[in-house]
Amino acid sequence: MATSLLHSPSFNNFRTGQVCLHMHSSQLQKSIASSCFYLRNRKCNMKLYMVPITSNSRHCVLRATSGSLEVHGTQEQTQVSSGVLDRDNSQRSEELHGISTLPLDDMNDFERQLEELFEEIKTMIRMGNKNEALDLLKANYEGVKEQMDAGSRGIEEAAILDTIALGYMAIGDFKMVGSLLDMLNEVVDGLKGDEPLLDSILTHMGSMYSTLGKSEKSMLAYMRVLEILERVYGSDSTFLVTPLLGMAKVLGSVGKATKAIESYHRAIAILELSKGAESEDLVVPLFGLGNLLIKEGRASDAKNHIVRILNIYKKLYGENDGRVGIAMCSLANVKCAEGNADEAINLYRSALQVFKDSGFMELDDNVMEKTRIDLAELLHAVGRGEEGRELLRECLLITEKYKGKEHPSSVAHLINLATSYSRSKDFVEAERLLRTSLQIMMRTVGPDDQSITFPMLHLAVILYKLKQDEEAEQLALEVLRIRENAFGKESLPVGEALDCLVSIQTRLGKDDQELLKLLQRVLRIQERELGNESLEVTETLKKIVFYLDKLGLKDEKFPLQRRLSQLRNRYKQTVQY
Numbered sequence: 373m374a375t376s377l378l379h380s381p382s383f384n385n386f387r388t389g390q391v392c393l394h395m396h397s398s399q400l401q402k403s404i405a406s407s408c409f410y411l412r413n414r415k416c417n418m419k420l421y422m423v424p425i426t427s428n429s430r431h432c433v434l435r436a437t438s439g440s441l442e443v444h445g446t447q448e449q450t451q452v453s454s455g456v457l458d459r460d461n462s463q464r465s466e467e468l469h470g471i472s473t474l475p476l477d478d479m480n481d482f483e484r485q486l487e488e489l490f491e492e493i494k495t496m497i498r499m500g501n502k503n504e505a506l507d508l509l510k511a512n513y514e515g516v517k518e519q520m521d522a523g524s525r526g527i528e529e530a531a532i533l534d535t536i537a538l539g540y541m542a543i544g545d546f547k548m549v550g551s552l553l554d555m556l557n558e559v560v561d562g563l564k565g566d567e568p569l570l571d572s573i574l575t576h577m578g579s580m581y582s583t584l585g586k587s588e589k590s591m592l593a594y595m596r597v598l599e600i601l602e603r604v605y606g607s608d609s610t611f612l613v614t615p616l617l618g619m620a621k622v623l624g625s626v627g628k629a630t631k632a633i634e635s636y637h638r639a640i641a642i643l644e645l646s647k648g649a650e651s652e653d654l655v656v657p658l659f660g661l662g663n664l665l666i667k668e669g670r671a672s673d674a675k676n677h678i679v680r681i682l683n684i685y686k687k688l689y690g691e692n693d694g695r696v697g698i699a700m701c702s703l704a705n706v707k708c709a710e711g712n713a714d715e716a717i718n719l720y721r722s723a724l725q726v727f728k729d730s731g732f733m734e735l736d737d738n739v740m741e742k743t744r745i746d747l748a749e750l751l752h753a754v755g756r757g758e759e760g761r762e763l764l765r766e767c768l769l770i771t772e773k774y775k776g777k778e779h780p781s782s783v784a785h786l787i788n789l790a791t792s793y794s795r796s797k798d799f800v801e802a803e804r805l806l807r808t809s810l811q812i813m814m815r816t817v818g819p820d821d822q823s824i825t826f827p828m829l830h831l832a833v834i835l836y837k838l839k840q841d842e843e844a845e846q847l848a849l850e851v852l853r854i855r856e857n858a859f860g861k862e863s864l865p866v867g868e869a870l871d872c873l874v875s876i877q878t879r880l881g882k883d884d885q886e887l888l889k890l891l892q893r894v895l896r897i898q899e900r901e902l903g904n905e906s907l908e909v910t911e912t913l914k915k916i917v918f919y920l921d922k923l924g925l926k927d928e929k930f931p932l933q934r935r936l937s938q939l940r941n942r943y944k945q946t947v948q949y
Contacts, residue, residue: 493505493509509539513536516533531573534576534577540552544822546858550584553577553580574594575615578593578619582618584863585863594622616639617639620661625902626901629667633664652684652688654681675703679703681699682700693726694733697723698739704717713753713754724740744767761789786812787806787826799837820854820857820858828851829872836879844876862897864901867893870890877890910939913932913935917929
């Protein structure tokens, strides 16, 4: 039940079929060209819910007639952000003209309205108007479901479902996302690969399935995207880069590092051919590849890719640019993996100084915050916990200054400080901080919101260490209930809660057979989501073998003992038997 320092929570970022390849405070953030509405018929006579259902407003219904929009209902303006469809997307739309059931002008208008409405949903969420965003999503879900029940299951319905799913993903209702993806799957399975928008929809599906921990479905979506894009644009098109990177991320997360590395290398080769060997567009795949190699214990190989990023930024922007600071942070990560903590600490501190001197980002920017947290964690690891706590206090003070005391963003920093005090065996102070964080979350979100489970589970761990096992068990059971509803019963967050619960119930003297069943459930989750040879699987196997031995189940014990023996060599530096 070890805990580590966290990064502040943020909404999930989604990408279009395009590649966003510039590391900045908003790195990899790209909106999608989609929205929420339903179509009356195939002539694009659209009904679009643009504002939420509230007691003070009615629907603003936009209808497309003869190429122009007529507004009916309450005339409330919605904020329209700058377009996320770029020149390449426009070109693709032109190339696919004639394939869609909609004329080109109507399809472009369709995409524009999708974009505008999704921006409206994001704005509501960003401004804290979660209920209004939910009203808007629910209204459009009911609309598209009505159309589907009437037999309409084309690309337009798929695009609407896609956007609704992304909206719920941003809100954090993963259970609803799973249901919407099931519906979306039924629609896209019946669509031909030459439908416009299908590649982007499938890419979003791959990303959402990955976030939900459904790696197999994620891979199927990405593979279909690649097939479509290769057929239309060829095997060297830059449009292939986004699904390749998505596949690489999924493969890396389930322990298939070799195939993940192949995907990264293919993406890099495509970009080198198209953009040149010193293009900034190479940064993201080089970054992903470098991180994966570090994870695989190949820090020396990773260093070459990270140094390449550093050199690209220095050449383009000079020594003191904030992007150089970001690359320095990545190089610090490599130094950590190589065991050179002092150089890593110096690189992190230099990067923070570059950020401040260049004015590249605000003090409360996510990247600067992450750098402080990474440095704090390293300082803790080398026994300089008080220096690390100073950085964590700085994060908390900055958040309180910019966003106010007891803002939900402070929760991650309170948890981090609690973790720091826990490492110093000051469990009483850790408990105080965690109860504060839990109180903030309970005032901010509903009692069944999945985000509340993070401080709750941390508090359960601390109470376990304080030998307050009964309250710890109740908290762990509540976390388990909420996460099962939010993520599904076979998800990694549920596995984490189960693992914590087993430790607590073991000391409470609960039935060994029941504890064994819980551990076997944890093992199934970890094997599917993390791979059969992951460190987490190894640790769980050890616990299962212990209980099998305790219960005298020798026939079941021996095969698992052999498996553990095979894993021992792989993890002999990190796993003690």
